[in-house]
Amino acid sequence: MKTDIQIAQEAEMIHIKDVAAQLGIGEDDLELYGKYKAKLSNELIEQVKNNKDGKLILVTAINPTPAGEGKTTTSVGLGQAFGKLGKKAALALREPSLGPCFGIKGGAAGGGYAQVVPMEDLNLHFTGDFHAITSANNLLAALLDNHIQQGNVLGIDPRQVVWKRCLDMNDRVLRNIVVGLGNKMDGMVREDHFVITVASEIMAVLCLAEDMADLKKRLGRMIIAYDFEGKPVTADDLQATGAMAALLKDALKPNLIQTLEHTPAIVHGGPFANIAHGCNSVRATKTALKLADYVVTEAGFGADLGAEKFMDIKCRMAGLKPDAVVLVATIRALKYNGGVPKAELSGENLEALKRGIVNLEKHIENLQKYHVPVVVTLNAFLTDTQAETEFVEQFCRDRGCEFALSEVWEKGGEGGLALAGKVLETLETKESRFCPLYEDDLSLTEKIETVAKEIYGADGVTYAPAALKELKRIEDLGMGSFPVCMAKTQYSLSDDQTKLGRPSGFTINVREVYVSAGAGFVVAVTGAIMTMPGLGKSPAAYQIDVDDDGVITGLF
Numbered sequence: 335m336k337t338d339i340q341i342a343q344e345a346e347m348i349h350i351k352d353v354a355a356q357l358g359i360g361e362d363d364l365e366l367y368g369k370y371k372a373k374l375s376n377e378l379i380e381q382v383k384n385n386k387d388g389k390l391i392l393v394t395a396i397n398p399t400p401a402g403e404g405k406t407t408t409s410v411g412l413g414q415a416f417g418k419l420g421k422k423a424a425l426a427l428r429e430p431s432l433g434p435c436f437g438i439k440g441g442a443a444g445g446g447y448a449q450v451v452p453m454e455d456l457n458l459h460f461t462g463d464f465h466a467i468t469s470a471n472n473l474l475a476a477l478l479d480n481h482i483q484q485g486n487v488l489g490i491d492p493r494q495v496v497w498k499r500c501l502d503m504n505d506r507v508l509r510n511i512v513v514g515l516g517n518k519m520d521g522m523v524r525e526d527h528f529v530i531t532v533a534s535e536i537m538a539v540l541c542l543a544e545d546m547a548d549l550k551k552r553l554g555r556m557i558i559a560y561d562f563e564g565k566p567v568t569a570d571d572l573q574a575t576g577a578m579a580a581l582l583k584d585a586l587k588p589n590l591i592q593t594l595e596h597t598p599a600i601v602h603g604g605p606f607a608n609i610a611h612g613c614n615s616v617r618a619t620k621t622a623l624k625l626a627d628y629v630v631t632e633a634g635f636g637a638d639l640g641a642e643k644f645m646d647i648k649c650r651m652a653g654l655k656p657d658a659v660v661l662v663a664t665i666r667a668l669k670y671n672g673g674v675p676k677a678e679l680s681g682e683n684l685e686a687l688k689r690g691i692v693n694l695e696k697h698i699e700n701l702q703k704y705h706v707p708v709v710v711t712l713n714a715f716l717t718d719t720q721a722e723t724e725f726v727e728q729f730c731r732d733r734g735c736e737f738a739l740s741e742v743w744e745k746g747g748e749g750g751l752a753l754a755g756k757v758l759e760t761l762e763t764k765e766s767r768f769c770p771l772y773e774d775d776l777s778l779t780e781k782i783e784t785v786a787k788e789i790y791g792a793d794g795v796t797y798a799p800a801a802l803k804e805l806k807r808i809e810d811l812g813m814g815s816f817p818v819c820m821a822k823t824q825y826s827l828s829d830d831q832t833k834l835g836r837p838s839g840f841t842i843n844v845r846e847v848y849v850s851a852g853a854g855f856v857v858a859v860t861g862a863i864m865t866m867p868g869l870g871k872s873p874a875a876y877q878i879d880v881d882d883d884g885v886i887t888g889l890f
Contacts, residue, residue: 373590418595430443466585539852608821687722714743
């Protein structure tokens with residue numbers, strides 16, 4: 335069996351200008367990065383703003399397991415299937431982070447015959463967007479420390495610096511560090527921290543900004559520290575906004591690539607859904623909607639994270655409205671939720687399936703709370719049996735969901751025709767009456783508790799004293815109307831990754847809270863979640879190599 339990277343490397347790509355032509359984009363509106371990658375010009379984005387919007391389809395999933403779910407694969411395959419049906423379709427996806435590529439995933443471009451290409455470029459440096467974000471983030475950190483060193487006119491309290499440095503790599507030893515060691519000229523000694531680039535507020539800002547003016551406004555109001563009187567100090571106060579915006583000038587433009595079947599894919603931004611808002615950029619999604627009749631987008635991890643934040647943060651801020659949701663599951667993952675070890679998932683086990691399908695049930699219930707039609711799709715594996723598939727299909731129909739089998743990994747767009755047909759039927763017959771889960775005027779604790787109870791199924795929320803104190807400060811600063819961005823493990827509906835299925839009788843524990851004033855949301859950190867991941871015992875990096883001819887291997 336061929337690996338994903340082998341399939342991608344054997345693909346015959348067409349020139350990116352020919353991909354763009356499918357969406358009515360001329361060559362003059364492309365900024366080329368070789369033959370197979372391009373950025374969309376600011377002029378194009380302005381020109382199409384008055385076009386009619388296409389239909390927006392969100393792809394999400396059950397909680398991830400070691401058995402795999404296939405959200406990106408399904409998204410790509412669905413886009414390819416629309417193409418086979420003669421529909422004008424586009425994908426709007428996130429860019430992969432180097433952290434997981436070298437840590438656990440090895441790549442994030444889809445899988446099998448449902449991938450976006452060039453796969454290696456996308457998974458590695460791509461067009462440099464993440465490097466630009468890292469540079470802007472760390473420029474701000476350097477300017478902050480330099481300001482303190484050069485006399486500290488703003489009266490920044492070194493004990494209340496909240497801006498962290500970042501790196502797009504899993505590196506646990508950088509989570510908590512001390513900077514400024516040495517002599518007086520080496521700066522003030524203080525505790526500092528690193529986050530992974532996808533958790534930087536600049537990533538969130540870039541993905542929520544409408545244009546350069548909006549980007550600069552958001553960058554400028556980011557809170558970087560508090561002064562000795564407890565008042566916030568912003569990037570604007572530090573005169574850092576212009577230089578950061580200059581570094582992000584090109585990163586603000588969405589990228590265009592193609593699928594294995596040449597469907598246009600607008601790929602831009604990449605915040606993680608377990609520690610950030612988990613969606614591609616507003617610019618990419620809105621531009622895709624103006625260029626295509628059907629836009630397939632994806633939100634990270636399970637629906638309790640990515641889909642909730644897509645609905646309650648991205649759609650709320652950008653005025654977007656999903657027309658349908660595709661919820662991805664696999665029989666293997668459902669049996670894993672039912673207590674079957676990974677090594678034994680290939681055998682038929684209806685009892686375990688019945689135990690584990692409660693995870694899917696909870697996600698269906700959650701998505702229906704947003705009043706958007708739901709289509710459940712099973713990402714098919716060769717080991718699935720007819721009895722198992724029929725059980726899942728009936729389970730979904732009993733809960734008012736459409737159902738379709740997806741075979742896109744094996745068959746590409748052809749394997750997604752049943753799913754595409756069901757999505758089209760849903761779009762034609764069911765109306766989306768989308769509304770967010772909570773109103774803006776609720777208190778921050780009420781918003782946190784609404785998500786915890788309604789989406790996670792928790793009995794309640796407990797707060798560390800420091801988190802309660804910070805919530806009060808944020809509300810006193812006039813930012814209590816912000817939505818909440820929950821940082822939580824992706825592996826469970828609870829904040830304990832060992833609780834599989836549909837846990838009950840638990841509380842969500844908020845240990846830390848901070849405001850992302852530029853992004854416009856408040857982050858509530860729960861359980862043991864980390865904003866700088868670490869590498870495992872056998873990182874994916876061990877398998878990645880390049881031969882004498884420059885051919886990369888191991889990005890499975």
